[in-house]
Amino acid sequence: MSEIAFAMTGGRVTLDGRPVLAGVDLTVREGEVVAVMGTNGSGKSTLVRALLGLRPLSGGSTLLYGVPPARFRHWWRIGYVPQRLAIGGGVPATVREVVASGRVARRRRLSRFRPEDREAVTRALAAVGLSDRAGDSAQALSGGQQQRVLIARALAGEPDTYVMDEPTAGVDAETQRLLADTLAGLVAAGKTIVLVAHELGPLEPLITRGVVVREGRIVHDGPPPQPEGECARPGHEHVHPHAEATAGPLLGWQGER
Amino acid sequence: MIDLSLLDKQFFQLALVAALLVGLCAPAVGTFIVQRKLALLGAGIGHVALTGVALGFLTGTAPVLTAVAVAVAGAVAIEVVRARGRTSGDVALALLFYGGIAGGVMLMGIAPGGSNAKLNSYLFGAIASVTTEDIWVIGGLAVLVLGVVAVFGRELFVLCQDEEIAKASGLPVRFLSMLIAVTAALTVVIAMRVVGLLLVSALMVIPVATSQQLTRGFRTTMLLAMLFGTVAAVGGLLASTASTRVPPGAAIVLLALAGFVLSLGVGRFIRRGRYQESNVSEAGKMRVEEVT
Numbered sequence: 020m021s022e023i024a025f026a027m028t029g030g031r032v033t034l035d036g037r038p039v040l041a042g043v044d045l046t047v048r049e050g051e052v053v054a055v056m057g058t059n060g061s062g063k064s065t066l067v068r069a070l071l072g073l074r075p076l077s078g079g080s081t082l083l084y085g086v087p088p089a090r091f092r093h094w095w096r097i098g099y100v101p102q103r104l105a106i107g108g109g110v111p112a113t114v115r116e117v118v119a120s121g122r123v124a125r126r127r128r129l130s131r132f133r134p135e136d137r138e139a140v141t142r143a144l145a146a147v148g149l150s151d152r153a154g155d156s157a158q159a160l161s162g163g164q165q166q167r168v169l170i171a172r173a174l175a176g177e178p179d180t181y182v183m184d185e186p187t188a189g190v191d192a193e194t195q196r197l198l199a200d201t202l203a204g205l206v207a208a209g210k211t212i213v214l215v216a217h218e219l220g221p222l223e224p225l226i227t228r229g230v231v232v233r234e235g236r237i238v239h240d241g242p243p244p245q246p247e248g249e250c251a252r253p254g255h256e257h258v259h260p261h262a263e264a265t266a267g268p269l270l271g272w273q274g275e276r
Numbered sequence: 277m278i279d280l281s282l283l284d285k286q287f288f289q290l291a292l293v294a295a296l297l298v299g300l301c302a303p304a305v306g307t308f309i310v311q312r313k314l315a316l317l318g319a320g321i322g323h324v325a326l327t328g329v330a331l332g333f334l335t336g337t338a339p340v341l342t343a344v345a346v347a348v349a350g351a352v353a354i355e356v357v358r359a360r361g362r363t364s365g366d367v368a369l370a371l372l373f374y375g376g377i378a379g380g381v382m383l384m385g386i387a388p389g390g391s392n393a394k395l396n397s398y399l400f401g402a403i404a405s406v407t408t409e410d411i412w413v414i415g416g417l418a419v420l421v422l423g424v425v426a427v428f429g430r431e432l433f434v435l436c437q438d439e440e441i442a443k444a445s446g447l448p449v450r451f452l453s454m455l456i457a458v459t460a461a462l463t464v465v466i467a468m469r470v471v472g473l474l475l476v477s478a479l480m481v482i483p484v485a486t487s488q489q490l491t492r493g494f495r496t497t498m499l500l501a502m503l504f505g506t507v508a509a510v511g512g513l514l515a516s517t518a519s520t521r522v523p524p525g526a527a528i529v530l531l532a533l534a535g536f537v538l539s540l541g542v543g544r545f546i547r548r549g550r551y552q553e554s555n556v557s558e559a560g561k562m563r564v565e566e567v568t
Contacts, residue, residue: 073440094446105438110311110484112437113493120434124445128427156492172441182444 021049022084024180024211025070029079032062032069032235039065041235042079049179052202052212052225054243057232063215064102066232067182070213071099095124098173100183104157104165111156114168118143118153121175143174146201163194170201181205183214187222195221219243279517288517290411291403295513295528297418298470298479299506303487304425305463306480307498308456310488311436317354317457318477321464323373324350326380326473329398333387339398340413343465350376351461355454401472401525403513410469417462424459432456433494470509471525479505482532489536489543508532 025047032040039062047053047070057063068074070081072088083091098121119132119140126136144150147167152160157168166186173181187195199221205212206225219226229243282288302318309317328346332339350372357368384390397405406414425432435442435452442449460480467476487501512528 068440071444073443092446094444097444099441099444101438101440107437108310108313108315110307110436110488110494110497111492112433116433116494117437120430120437120441123430123434123447126430128431154492159492176445 023047023082024049024051024084025081025213026085027070027079027081030066030069030076030081031078032065032074033077034065039235040069040076043069043232043235043237045070045230045237045240047211047213049211050209052206052227053214053230054219054222054226054228055213055215055230055232056217056219056244059217061232062235063232064184067184067213067215071097071182095176096179097124098176098178098181100169100173100181100186102184102188103162104169106158109158111158113154114149114157114160114171115140115144115153117157117168118171118175121172124176139177140175143171146174146204147171148197161191162189163191166190167194167197170198174201178210180211181213183212185215185217187216187218187220198222199225278514282517287404287406290406290408291513291524292510293411294403294406294414294470295509296506297414298467299509300502301418301421301463302467302476302479303483303501303505304498305421305456305459306477306484307487307494307501308425308432308436309460309480310484311494312456314358314460315481316477317351317460318464318480319474320354320369320373321347321351321461322468322473322476324376325461325464325468326398327376327383328380329468329473330380330383330387330390333390333394334383338409338413340410340465340469343468344413344417344462347461347464348458351457352454355457359450359453397472398468399472399474400523401468401470401475403470403524406469414466414469417466421459421462421466424455428452428455471528475525475529478529478532479509482529482536483508486532486536486539489539490546504532504535508535 023046025045027043027045030040030043030045031038043066045066055063055066065074069076070083072081072083072091081088084093084096086092104117119136121143122132122136122139126132141150144153147170149164149167149171152164157165160168166189170183170186173183186198190198202212202222202225214222216222223243226243229239229241230237231239231244283292306318309315325343325347328343329339331337331346332342335342353372354369357372381395384395396402431442431447431452432455434445434447435449435456439449442452463480464473464476467479471479483501483504484497486504487497491497491500508531509528512531513524515527515531516522516524
């Protein structure tokens with residue numbers, strides 16, 4: 020009996036009079052790992068934001084765990100990873116402050132930061148390999164590291180469902196592999212993941228379902244599409260997360276050299 | 277020189293308390309406002325509040341109270357325009373600001389007992405004329421402002437960082453946006469008597485800009501800004517005792533600005549130190565990896 024995390028029927032979004040989503044039906048069950056793919060401007064990013072109610076629908080409807088976003092109350096079940104870290108007016112925030120803010124949906128207004136909150140933040144920082152940067156200004160980090168901060172922010176909230184907007188875009192290979200490892204852990208724990216991606220790279224073996232968006236419509240929904248062109252050439256090697264996990268710097272330490 | 281014998285005088289003690297409260301409150305709210313890219317919000321509300329002050333003179337009510345009412349109404353209006361996000365938003369804001377100033381000058385002109393001297397004392401501050409009654413109002417507002425920061429600070433941090441994340445965390449985004457605008461309005465009224473409506477937002481912005489040159493975290497930026505704000509407000513007030521020709525409001529703002537210029541240099545020095553430090557640790561890590 021798996022619950023339905025997202026259910027959109029006939030979803031339409033219009034931006035400045037231009038239709039960005041033109042009638043989308045999409046149902047995501049608990050435990051699915053869905054990649055929403057498409058070219059730039061296809062509407063894939065708008066689709067996941069509309070699933071969360073961040074973009075109002077001009078037609079159709081969408082449900083979050085069976086409830087319209089405006090009436091949804093269990094936001095701690097959702098972990099949203101935006102495309103990039105907002106800099107805002109330039110007031111610095113430490114990596115730990117940003118990651119700790121991921122607990123906000125789980126806490127009451129006047130409650131103190133409890134030990135379990137602190138532990139969740141520490142675990143999240145360790146998961147993305149940023150424990151030693153916790154006291155640094157998040158804005159001073161590289162793009163890939165900032166992406167990790169945002170992922171740690173979502174991890175800290177310990178949600179059931181992750182929605183990630185292009186977590187692999189503009190990120191170095193090391194961060195991509197680290198992300199794949201982190202996601203593998205979430206998948207093993209039965210979490211639901213919806214992620215927007217231009218190409219899957221090392222995430223490919225984790226994806227259970229591919230949704231391809233073109234001009235605001237879903238044109239493919241099923242097994243993840245096979246790589247085409249350059250990536251499909253014989254001899255092109257994908258780096259798989261599990262190969263990486265056993266070949267880390269701890270190899271010698273474990274006496275397996 | 278600075279005249280410390282004034283410390284015995286009641287008007288000066290009241291002025292000191294007012295300066296202290298402004299120095300604490302304005303940068304605390306200012307940290308959120310600067311992060312939200314609304315640095316000029318305080319200035320805008322200040323313009324609108326002038327109409328409130330004049331309304332007080334016209335109706336014979338305490339100007340501080342009418343200023344609170346009109347400033348809050350103005351802040352709500354500004355927030356509504358901002359949330360709509362129309363391209364004409366900044367024109368709408370400009371209209372509101374000019375309306376506030378013109379309305380204030382007009383009402384002050386026709387009010388019985390209104391004069392240019394009174395107008396000036398609100399535009400540029402008149403900290404020496406703060407009354408015991410003023411202090412009660414300012415003190416009450418200060419408790420309210422610092423209370424909002426203490427209770428809602430965590431949520432306001434998320435909101436000012438990224439509004440979409442705030443929404444996706446289930447935070448009451450509309451309520452929090454309104455809360456920060458109204459809190460800014462209350463701060464404007466607190467600061468009005470000390471530095472004047474035209475310089476109000478200086479104390480909300482400059483200490484924050486100074487502090488963020490030196491810090492890495494949000495909380496430390498806010499606390500340091502509150503320290504800088506207090507030092508500037510009290511320091512400016514003391515400096516103004518040197519001569520009756522030194523206006524305290526302007527002295528406070530110029531002192532804050534001098535601190536900002538100083539922090540630019542110090543900040544560059546600190547960042548260079550950190551850069552070298554992180555380079556050394558990166559290089560160290562590489563070496564460890566080479567060995568293994």
